[in-house]
Amino acid sequence: MRRLSPEPAAELSESELLAAYPRTDGPLLRVNMITSLDGAATLAGRSGSLGSPADQDLMKRLRMQADAVVVGAGTIRVEGYGATLLDEPAQAWRVAQGLTPHPRFAVVTRGGDIPDKFFADPPARPIVLTYASAPHAYPDAAEVVDCGDSSVDPGVLVAELAARGLSQVLCEGGPHLLGSLVAADLVDELCLTVSPTLAGPGSVRIVAGPPSAPHRLRPAHVLTDGTHLFLRHVRAR
Ligand SMILES: NC(=O)c1ccc[n+]([C@@H]2O[C@H](COP(=O)([O-])OP(=O)(O)OC[C@H]3O[C@@H](n4cnc5c(N)ncnc54)[C@H](OP(=O)(O)O)[C@@H]3O)[C@@H](O)[C@H]2O)c1
Numbered sequence: 001m002r003r004l005s006p007e008p009a010a011e012l013s014e015s016e017l018l019a020a021y022p023r024t025d026g027p028l029l030r031v032n033m034i035t036s037l038d039g040a041a042t043l044a045g046r047s048g049s050l051g052s053p054a055d056q057d058l059m060k061r062l063r064m065q066a067d068a069v070v071v072g073a074g075t076i077r078v079e080g081y082g083a084t085l086l087d088e089p090a091q092a093w094r095v096a097q098g099l100t101p102h103p104r105f106a107v108v109t110r111g112g113d114i115p116d117k118f119f120a121d122p123p124a125r126p127i128v129l130t131y132a133s134a135p136h137a138y139p140d141a142a143e144v145v146d147c148g149d150s151s152v153d154p155g156v157l158v159a160e161l162a163a164r165g166l167s168q169v170l171c172e173g174g175p176h177l178l179g180s181l182v183a184a185d186l187v188d189e190l191c192l193t194v195s196p197t198l199a200g201p202g203s204v205r206i207v208a209g210p211p212s213a214p215h216r217l218r219p220a221h222v223l224t225d226g227t228h229l230f231l232r233h234v235r236a237r
Contacts, residue, residue, distance in 0.1 A: 001054055001230070005222040012223070017058075018093075020221060021191065021232070023065050027167040029158060030189040031178060032062050033206045040199030041175055041206045046078065050195040054225035059172070062191060064090050066103040066170035068161050070129070072177035073109035076118055081105075083122040100124065104166055108152060108177055110134055129157050154184040179209030187235070190217060194229040 001017060003009040012020070021030075034050045035041060043049040063069055063085050071081065083105060086094070091101040106127035107114055112135045119126055119139045128138050131153075132146040147157040161169055171181065181187050192206075217233035224230065 001223050001225050003221060003223050004229075005219070017223075018061055018064065020223070021058075021062055021065055023168050024188075027158070027162055027169075028188050029169050029171065029181065029186050030062065030066070030191065031171045031173070031181070031187055032059060032191045032193075033173055033178065034193040034195060035206055036195050036197040036199040036203075038198050038200070039205055040197075040203035041173075042203050043197065043199055047173075048079065050197060050199075051193065052195075052225060052228050054230075055193045055195075055228055058191070058193065058230060060086065060090055062170050063103055064093055065168060067099075067168040068104040068106050068127070068166040068170070070106045070108060070157075070161075070169055070171045070177075072174045073107050073111070073114055074176060075172065075174035076107050077113065077115060078174075080115070080117065082117050083120055083126060103170070104164075106161070108157065110152065112137060114138070127161075129160070152180075154180050154186055158186055173206070175204050175206055175208035179207040179212075182207055182215065183209065183212035185213075185215055187215070187217075189220075189232065189234045192231045192233070194231065196227050 001012050034047050036050055069085055095101055102124040104124050104127055106129050108129045119142060126142045128142050128144045129147050131148040131151055133150055136144055138144055145160050147153055147160055216236050218236040220232040220234045222231055
């Protein structure tokens with residue numbers, strides 16, 4: 001992986017790559033998404049086919065830095081996430097940093113249709129982020145957190161995670177969840193992989209939902225593996 005901006009640098013080491021996505025002293029809501037050149041969030045309904053091995057490595061590094069990984073239920077249903085997010089070397093790295101071996105894995109849902117696989121053999125207690133009047137039928141092992149009375153309030157969601165000591169949050173989408181976080185102006189950082197692909201008409205963007213006000217972010221770096229671009233933008237202060 002090379003850095004194109006701000007200062008060009010050839011072949012970044014693993015520690016340099018981890019340092020390029022640091023934990024912060026204060027709360028952080030970091031989002032990781034992928035897009036095609038023409039703005040598509042999926043190919044044939046999945047995001048994975050836009051990616052590359054370097055994109056998978058980046059996702060792992062971001063998970064290594066996180067206290068909690070938050071994903072919308074639609075993405076869990078389509079992408080088929082299991083409960084374990086990190087391999088043993090990544091767990092060992094976290095422990096060496098004084099972190100728990102695994103980030104907490106949280107799903108955001110209204111309806112509660114979460115595949116069993118999400119709850120199976122979890123290495124850390126899974127979290128269901130929902131609201132008080134929603135149906136609550138989850139395995140006992142899950143921690144169910146109400147983030148509002150009649151809907152999930154994104155600000156309450158972030159505050160509830162912080163109240164559990166989970167202040168470094170990585171959101172991996174999908175588009176409806178990201179749309180609600182953007183609308184509430186909660187995104188501190190967007191890590192966006194740009195795939196060298198023209199997907200053509202018919203796909204969703206990385207955000208979905210009702211229109212909301214725009215927010216500007218500040219470019220922090222651009223990396224490349226030779227095919228994909230890895231953009232990091234942070235909240236403009
Ligand atoms: N390009 C990328 O980086 C990327 C990343 C992730 C996913 N994707 C793709 O996106 C597609 C899925 O899109 P999606 O928009 O359905 O994904 P999503 O945002 O992960 O899921 C939508 C569902 O999540 C729950 N949810 C999301 N936001 C919520 C909120 N603010 N309050 C309460 N519940 C909320 C609801 O679950 P319930 O229906 O359970 O109530 C909602 O139906 C898949 O094709 C996936 O491959 C792309």
